[in-house]
Amino acid sequence: MNGQGFLGLPVAETAQTWLRRAADILLAGAALFLLAPLMLLITIAIWLESGQPTLFCQTRLGQGGRRFRMYKFRKFHADAGQAGCPLTLEQDPRMTQVGRLLMKTKLDELPQFWNVIKGDMAIVGPRPESLAFADCFHNGWEELLRYKPGLVGPCQIIFRNEAAAFPKGADVNEFYRTVVFPLKARIDLDYFRSRSLASDVVIMIRSFLAICGWASVASAGLRQVERRA
Known part of the structure; x- marks a missing residue:
């Protein structure tokens, strides 16, 4: 025995990888089933306010730099397209009224459970970056691409209110x-x-609390950015 598992990884690490994948499929499948009525209501609300399409698809960077299509409920007006600023800002004129509610509650992220089922994303992982900022992965930051991007993670908690972090002008x-x-x-x-x-379970719990408005978590990213601005 050489202590090597699947793809040459240590046996313990391989076991954790398989456990995480099994948990991802189970949790994402359960979420899609249980939240289907809510997702239907969101779809109808978007359609009534601003028509089709109700989903927004964008190419993101995945594990190993592989590109994949990430799904979200559409927050912007249908004619906004994918041009313009790749970041969503406070009081963004491209955003609909339903979109503002989705942004505040993070319900626009629900379709990404399908990305988890497909294997493009995990429940817990770094946030998948848009191609507009692919040039940021250098000087050691490319190590982030070793990890499968996730629906929740430490930065998704700390930077829940990221749009408020950008200085005016x-x-x-x-x-x-x-x-x-x-x-x-x-x-x-x-x-x-x-x-x-165990730490991933804690991240999931903290993510839920942040979405519910736990101020000490949700405002932490803004404070850190302000110190570095």
């Missing part, structure tokens, strides 16, 4: 590259280098 794309992205990358790497199944 600033070049938001440049500010994201030089301040926000490095800060998020450092936090994620600190976590995922030593993660465990």
Whole structure:
């Protein structure tokens, strides 16, 4: 015995990988089943306010730099397209009234449970980055691409109110590259280098609390960005 498991990984690490994948499928499947009525209501609300399509699909960077299509409920007007700023800002004129509610509650993320079922994403992982910021993965930050992107994670909790972090009048794309992205990358790497199944469960619980408005968690990212701005 050489202590090696699937793909040459240590047996313990391979077991955790399989357990996480099994848990992802179970949790995502249960969420899609239980939340189907809510997702139907959201679909109808989007359609009544601004028509089709009700889903927004965007290419994101996945594990190993592989590209995949990530799904969200559409927050912007149907004619907004994918042009313009790749970041969602406070009081963004592209956003619908339903979209503002979805952004506040994070319910626009629900279709990503399908990405989890497909294997593009995990329940817990770094947030998948848009191609507009693919150039940020250098000088050590490319290590983030070792991990499967997730629906929730430390940065999704800490930066729940990320849109409020951008200074008025600033070049938001440049500010994201030089301040926000490095800060998020450092936090994620600190976590995922030593993660465990138990810590992932804690992340899921904290994510739920942050969505429910636990201020001490939800405002932490804004405070950290302000210190570095």
